[in-house]
Amino acid sequence: MARISDHLNQQRQAPADSDFTDSDFTFAPATREKIKARLALMGVSGSGKTWTSLAIARGLAGKFAVIDTERGAAAKYAGVNGIHFDTLQMRRYDPRDLIKALAAAAQAGYGAVVIDSLSHFWxxxxxxxxxxxxxxxxxxxxxxxxxxxxxxxxxxSMVDALLSYPGHVIATMRAHTEWSLETNDRGKKEPVRVGTRPEQRRGVEYEFDVVGLMDTDNTLTVIKSRCPDLHAAVIERPDGGAIAKTMLGWLNDGAAGVDPSAYVDKATADDATYEGLLALFSEVESRGLQSTPMLAPDGQATTLGDFIRARGTAIKASQQ
Structure with a gap:
């Protein structure tokens, strides 16, 4: 781990080539493309977050993996109802380690990744x-x-890498529930839930396209959704496969998007040139893919934008 960490730190500390700068803010017509799921499930312990996330992931992708911070909780469901997956057990939760795990998952070609749970990285x-x-x-x-x-x-950087993963992402998060004493219609005081927030950076839930809150009765309440068919849905004992099918109908409603792996192949090509990498960096940046987690040819974890910049700078230096 130390070598990977040192490599990433060196990239962050190294002066960026002045040519690899932000784009020129040129507007273009908006087009709808096929996208990948960005789903968060929040809830207290025992609400069913892990099982529901596994069932949804199986419905979204045939091959998926779990980044497990819950001491093997997900693995206890392996084989149940035919659900099979690979898992990576984590014992430390440096945000940079999640970037490395996502880079390894992308390299392995997992169509979906479940992070159970994201709270530990906070x-x-x-x-x-x-x-x-x-x-x-x-x-x-x-x-x-x-x-x-x-x-x-x-x-x-961790959140950017998560949102840029080249497959579906489901993150579970522990929830803090806040209560207030309110007067009911009988004139008596009773506790009323006035808000729920994840055990993570405040507002992180807004980074996801669909956010669900699960309670101890195993009821899923969708509190945010860009998928119209899931807006404000309340689902008792949710069927993960049905939720995945609904989401796929929305996710796949658009033109074919660009596969980030194509950019990775161009960035790592032996015949890459400084000018070509400049153009590639500009295109990657314009598509918001610069934070895509990847493994460099030497096996070190990085992001697509950082790798293109570092490689272009190295090629330029070698020509001087």
Whole structure:
């Protein structure tokens, strides 16, 4: 792990070639393309998040994997109702490690990835909160506010890689439920749920296209959906296969999109040139694919944009 971490740190610290800059903000006609699922399931322990996510993933892709932070919880369902998958057990939750795991999953060609759960990469061992605390103590005299200067970029890079994965992504998150004492229609005070938020960065749920809240009765309430057929849906004992079928109807309603692996192949080609990589970087950036997780030819985890920039800079330096 140390070699991969060192490699990524060197890329972040190395001065970027001035030619590899942001695009020129040119507008183009909007077109609807086929997309991949970005689904989040929130809920308290025992609400059925893991099983539901596995059933949906099986319906979305024939080959899928689970990045498991719940000490093997997902594996207990292996083979149930014919669901089979590969799993990666994680014991530390540095956000950079999730990027590496996603890069390995992309290299292996998994059509869908379940992250069970994303909460650990926020509040678990070496998660974002611990990274912030460590940075504050190390360089800012215990000032936690200043520690976010180092911690938040790690969090943001992780979320960018998750959203740029070249397949379907389902993330489970533990939920905090907030209650308020309200007066009911009989004039008596009773606890009423006034809000639920994930145990993750505040607002992270808005990064997903579909967000569901599960309760201890195993009822799924869709609290956000860009898929019209799932808007505000309330589903008792959800059928993951049926949900996947509904989502696929919406996800596949569009023109054929670009497979990120095509850009990876161009970026890693032996005959790549500096000018060609510049053009490729511009196209990748215009499509929002620069954060796509990938493995470089040497097996190191990186992102597509960082790899193109680093390789172009190296080719230019070798020509001088």
């Amino acid at each position: 509040s678990g061992t070496e998660g974002t909160l611990e990274q912030v605390d460590r940075a504050a103590k190390k360089g800012y005299g215990g000032n936690s506010f200043a520690g976010w200067k180092e911690g938040m970029p790690l969090q943001n």
